[in-house]
Amino acid sequence: xxxILDGGLQTLVQDSGRKDYYHLGVPPSGAADRYSxxxxxxxxxxxxxxxxxxxTLLGPKIEVRKKTVIAITGAPMDVxxxxxxxxxxxxxxxxxxxxxxxxxTAKGVKTYLCVSGGIQVPDVLGSKSTYTLSQLGxxxxxxxxxxxxxxxxxxxPGVFHHVGTRIPEEYLPRFSSxxxxxxxxxxxxxxxxxxxxxxxxxxxxxxxxxSNNIAYRYTGxxxxxxxxxxxxxxxxxxxxxxxxxYPIGAIMIPNEKELILLLRDATTGGGFVTIGTTISADxxxxxxxxxxxxxxxxxxxxxQAIEARMQRKRKLLSLQSLLKG
Amino acid sequence: xxxxPETRFDFGxxxxxxxEISRDMREESNFKALAVTxxxxxxxIPGIQDICPSNSSYIIRxxxxxISVADLLEYLKEIDITKSNPSELNMQVRIVxxxxxxxxxxxxxxSRRFQERNIAHEAKSNFELVMKLNGYAExxxxxxxxxxxxxLITMMGFIPGTAWEYPLGLTKEQIIQTxxxxxxxxxxxxxxxxxxxxxxxxxxxxxxGSYQLIGMAAVPVFxxxxxxxxxxxxxxxxxxxxIWKHRPVDEAEYNRIVQQVDEGTYRYxxxxxDFSTEDYFADRKGYxxxxxxGF
Numbered sequence: 001x002x003x004i005l006d007g008g009l010q011t012l013v014q015d016s017g018r019k020d021y022y023h024l025g026v027p028p029s030g031a032a033d034r035y036s037x038x039x040x041x042x043x044x045x046x047x048x049x050x051x052x053x054x055x056t057l058l059g060p061k062i063e064v065r066k067k068t069v070i071a072i073t074g075a076p077m078d079v080x081x082x083x084x085x086x087x088x089x090x091x092x093x094x095x096x097x098x099x100x101x102x103x104x105t106a107k108g109v110k111t112y113l114c115v116s117g118g119i120q121v122p123d124v125l126g127s128k129s130t131y132t133l134s135q136l137g138x139x140x141x142x143x144x145x146x147x148x149x150x151x152x153x154x155x156x157p158g159v160f161h162h163v164g165t166r167i168p169e170e171y172l173p174r175f176s177s178x179x180x181x182x183x184x185x186x187x188x189x190x191x192x193x194x195x196x197x198x199x200x201x202x203x204x205x206x207x208x209x210x211s212n213n214i215a216y217r218y219t220g221x222x223x224x225x226x227x228x229x230x231x232x233x234x235x236x237x238x239x240x241x242x243x244x245x246y247p248i249g250a251i252m253i254p255n256e257k258e259l260i261l262l263l264r265d266a267t268t269g270g271g272f273v274t275i276g277t278t279i280s281a282d283x284x285x286x287x288x289x290x291x292x293x294x295x296x297x298x299x300x301x302x303x304q305a306i307e308a309r310m311q312r313k314r315k316l317l318s319l320q321s322l323l324k325g
Numbered sequence: 326x327x328x329x330p331e332t333r334f335d336f337g338x339x340x341x342x343x344x345e346i347s348r349d350m351r352e353e354s355n356f357k358a359l360a361v362t363x364x365x366x367x368x369x370i371p372g373i374q375d376i377c378p379s380n381s382s383y384i385i386r387x388x389x390x391x392i393s394v395a396d397l398l399e400y401l402k403e404i405d406i407t408k409s410n411p412s413e414l415n416m417q418v419r420i421v422x423x424x425x426x427x428x429x430x431x432x433x434x435x436s437r438r439f440q441e442r443n444i445a446h447e448a449k450s451n452f453e454l455v456m457k458l459n460g461y462a463e464x465x466x467x468x469x470x471x472x473x474x475x476x477l478i479t480m481m482g483f484i485p486g487t488a489w490e491y492p493l494g495l496t497k498e499q500i501i502q503t504x505x506x507x508x509x510x511x512x513x514x515x516x517x518x519x520x521x522x523x524x525x526x527x528x529x530x531x532x533x534g535s536y537q538l539i540g541m542a543a544v545p546v547f548x549x550x551x552x553x554x555x556x557x558x559x560x561x562x563x564x565x566x567x568i569w570k571h572r573p574v575d576e577a578e579y580n581r582i583v584q585q586v587d588e589g590t591y592r593y594x595x596x597x598x599d600f601s602t603e604d605y606f607a608d609r610k611g612y613x614x615x616x617x618x619g620f
Contacts, residue, residue: 022375022386023362024561025529026485124549125560134485134530136549186335187343210511214533232497233350233380235522237444237504242350243489243524245377245384245482247337254535255507267533269379269482269489271505271522277338305339306389313390 001065002150009058012130013138016049029129032287036074040114043071050118051128055111059102075108108175117153177293185276196224213265243271249278279305354381360408379480414602422594426579432538439510451537472571486529486547488563505535543582552589
């Protein structure tokens with residue numbers, strides 16, 4: 001068991017997310033940076049989707065109440081066991097009674113604490129992930145607080161023999177304050193003027209403070225609309241469309257000065273002009289970008305989006321076989 | 326007889342196909358979206374992960390590692406064409422009653438709180454704004470207009486349990502419409518009733534939102550607690566294709582219903598009917614009257 005001494009800013013139970021309920025408005029949720037999350041599970045020899053703790057910016061303080069093996073991945077953070085620093089991206093043995101302290105991140109946003117056998121909470125609608133907006137899943141549908149007792153799985157057979165295993169440097173993600181996000185144009189991008197489309201693609205956008213697992217907000221340029229009347233039923237503002245179900249990663253323009261990019265806790269439908277959709281391989285980068293950091297949007301084809309997806313998958317598979325071998 | 330518009334397909338990143346039946350809202354487009362997505366769900370195609378009808382469109386989420394996008398697109402186009410026959414669109418639906426306290430103090434308070442994000446800053450409340458934009462001088466007339474027609478559930482999404490309602494049987498001119506907020510509110514009260522474009526929604530829980538708030542529903546539309554008999558087997562009140570009927574209630578009745586909900590004794594008024602789109606389009610007013618009889 002993990003006994004929570006201090007929950008930090010927002011520590012949530014997350015796995016690889018929810019399926020099958022999107023048509024009822026239930027977003028997938030799950031680890032915001034899937035790549036870092038998977039790397040933690042791969043390090044421990046866990047199934048790749050085992051639930052872990054997702055830490056946002058300020059870490060928790062946890063008393064470990066069962067000897068097990070952990071791995072910490074994602075945004076770089078100072079991690080200590082009983083006051084002594086321990087490495088990230090490496091499997092580490094912790095003893096009953098150890099106190100684990102995670103401090104603030106200087107780069108990136110999300111850090112993962114993975115544990116052998118995974119975090120054990122009941123499945124809600126088929127997943128252990130937390131969707132805080134509807135208080136659904138995870139640990140009682142909310143972030144962890146002091147006094148919470150979080151059940152962890154039985155350490156997997158053989159895991160203690162592999163303590164000290166590290167992720168090789170070339171597999172580690174980079175955390176930058178200036179990123180490029182690839183997206184596929186479409187949906188209602190025809191509602192932007194040529195200048196608006198150019199400004200969207202050629203400008204640097206700044207991540208806003210109101211960004212979170214639901215959506216990222218950006219400002220910095222003007223994405224001007226066409227001067228046409230919105231269709232019947234949309235509402236007569238230039239940014240209004242008849243409401244649609246949004247894809248995860250959708251980039252909408254509620255007004256010419258603001259972009260909203262939907263992440264894995266997305267509000268799954270709405271009626272704002274949507275310029276296109278972020279490719280799945282780059283959603284992790286979005287979730288790791290900090291307020292005030294710079295983002296450029298790069299339009300790619302559907303084929304390029306698939307290629308990026310497969311490249312990322314091949315990387316995970318090769319790491320998995322490397323660590324097994 | 327009526328004809329259905331032709332669908333335009335588009336990609337959303339690497340995992341989604343977006344199918345736009347029409348850019349404007351039409352009842353026909355929604356019936357078609359329901360028919361196509363119902364058929365697709367029945368076929369249980371491996372690699373298709375989410376099937377979501379929306380107001381005048383639908384989206385499909387798929388795994389491009391299991392199913393080729395070119396094949397899937399061709400397959401969807403085929404179903405889209407077969408489901409363009411109006412007689413294919415008949416279905417069994419439920420009529421559900423939703424009691425609403427219009428122009429209540431809580432939604433007035435939220436109107437004030439987020440006024441600087443709205444389209445107009447001078448109106449006292451969102452309710453008053455929507456009334457004025459639609460040419461109503463009296464509160465009672467507006468409430469009558471919003472609650473007299475039955476509404477079709479044309480889409481679900483936003484947050485779990487949110488259902489878009491579109492008024493049936495009206496001409497475009499009769500439908501209450503309003504622009505959304507210019508920048509979404511960061512909060513909305515749970516069970517608030519909002520209007521955006523030609524649609525009404527009830528916010529299932531507190532959430533961000535961009536619809537103009539006009540009242541409070543007395544009953545939940547999403548409930549994980551399973552305390553209500555009608556929501557024992559599901560968290561979600563709505564199903565696409567349902568028909569909802571708003572009933573105005575005053576503060577006293579609102580409070581009575583809220584108490585019944587809290588105690589777990591409230592029963593939703595629900596009636597099951599067979600809905601024929603052909604009969605509906607032949608005589609919309611007459612058919613709705615017959616459908617809503619005794620409700």
